[in-house]
Amino acid sequence: MAKPTHILVIRLSAMGDVAMTVPVIGILAQTYPDVKITVVSRPFFKPFFKDIPNLNFLEADVYGEHKRLGLLKLAKEAQEFGVDSVADLHNVIRSKIITKYLKLKGLKTATIKKGRAEKKALISAKGKNISQLKTTHQRYADVFGNLGFPIDLKNFCAPDRKPLIPKLNGLIGVEPKKLIGIAPFAAYDSKMYPLNLMAEVLRELDKKDMYRIFLFGGGKREVKQLQQLENPFTNVTNVAGKITFEEELTLISNLDLMLSMDSGNGHLAAMYGVPVVTLWGVTHPYAGFVPFNQPAQNQLLANREKFPLIPTSIYGNKFPKEYKNAMQTISPKTIVEKIFDLLK
Incomplete structure (x- = not known):
């Protein structure tokens, strides 16, 4: 399979989790300037991605137009954008439906491993001998690595301050x-x-x-x-x-x-x-x-x-x-x- 040139990134909610994708996607765009990125998320989060170059935003109306089987419509809309790979940063039923559909269409896909077992063990330890788990940001980065786009989170370059009105x-x-x-x-x-x-x-x-x-x-x-x-x-x-x-x-x-x-x-x-x-x-x-x-x-x-x-x-x-x-x-x-x- 040829290396992807246009990645669909799925993260539908919640606000903090979507915000955590932004620096990671920013590093991806900086590291691979020729790769196109389309983020699918809720309309409210669109301003998060305004400063990232070569990025499209696809609005997901998961309680209306894209509810249930409407998710297939959303997947088809993504195809019309020309995506040829999928980075599922959410790993929930909705994102799985979109990812599965596009995988059946021949697209390369990768899905976040949330580390549920490690997180369960962290809680079960009852505070004894606990240690740092992999960060969510690194889990996001690993998904892009699995698509053939490894990134180093140390390469973050903070965006300029936005002009004050x-x-x-x-x-x-x-x-x-x-x-x-x-x-x-x-x-x-x-x-x-x-x-x-x-x-x-x-x-x-x-x-x-x-x-x-x-x-x-x-x-x-x-x-x-x-x-x-x-x-x-x-x-x-x-x-x-x-x-x-x-x-x-x-x-x-x-x-x-x-x-x-x-x-x-x-x-x-x-x-x-x-x-x-x-x-x-x-x-x-x-x-x-x-x-x-x-x-x-x-x-x-x-x-x-x-x-x-x-x-x-x-x-x-x-x-x-x-x-x-x-x-x-x-x-x-x-x-x-x-x-x-x-x-x-």
Whole structure:
């Protein structure tokens, strides 16, 4: 079989997982500039891939036009783009249907190995003698390697900061201050730093008067909570509900640092090469979901002497009742000192 010239890359959800594909695909495009890439994902994620050369985006409407047998229509649309190979970075029923159809049509295919057995063993170890698993980014890279396109993740070149529009310049202000993003929410409470402690972090950062701090989130409940966090502080701005998603990405690309939970916003910042400090509750960096290119010293963990069973789950959805507040053992002082150190 001839070496492919046009790769269909499938990753339909979730936001953080799709964001994690971006630096890997960027390195692929940089390493093999003659190879065409078509990414199939949900329309909301299209802006992620805007800066990658030689890349098309195919919108997947998996709850409408491309539902069930509509996935075959999606596969045919990909064929019309001229793809001759498939990199399935998702390995779920939907992506398997597309991959299988195109394989039957003679296309070369490769599918991510998620390492489910290793991840299960990591949790089953109950915190004893745990070690680092292969990162999700490397798992993505391995798929391209299996198609004949090996890549080295060390070759990442961060994209330029996106040009700021007047609306964002207005939020940032004219004073030359370092820009910090804070995304305090996560899918599960066990992965979320208590908001009263986050307020203490904000208080220490705000009183320095050296930083502009932006709060990120979504949904009515989160917006209301962020407004309450914002109110007492001069240098803190809640941007949730005030700017579009594309504007949010532009702002993130201009940050000097992002403070995030084990959640999607950390991955959004990392895909622009922004330093990310990540707070970990009942999950753990060893599972392979550390934001791209972020060093171990940027990962702040709950106290494992008090909570020795961590990680209790890969995604934060399973934990003993008494572990729900494990994150409280990361002190605001520790977080603030880490930020000060990185922004020196």
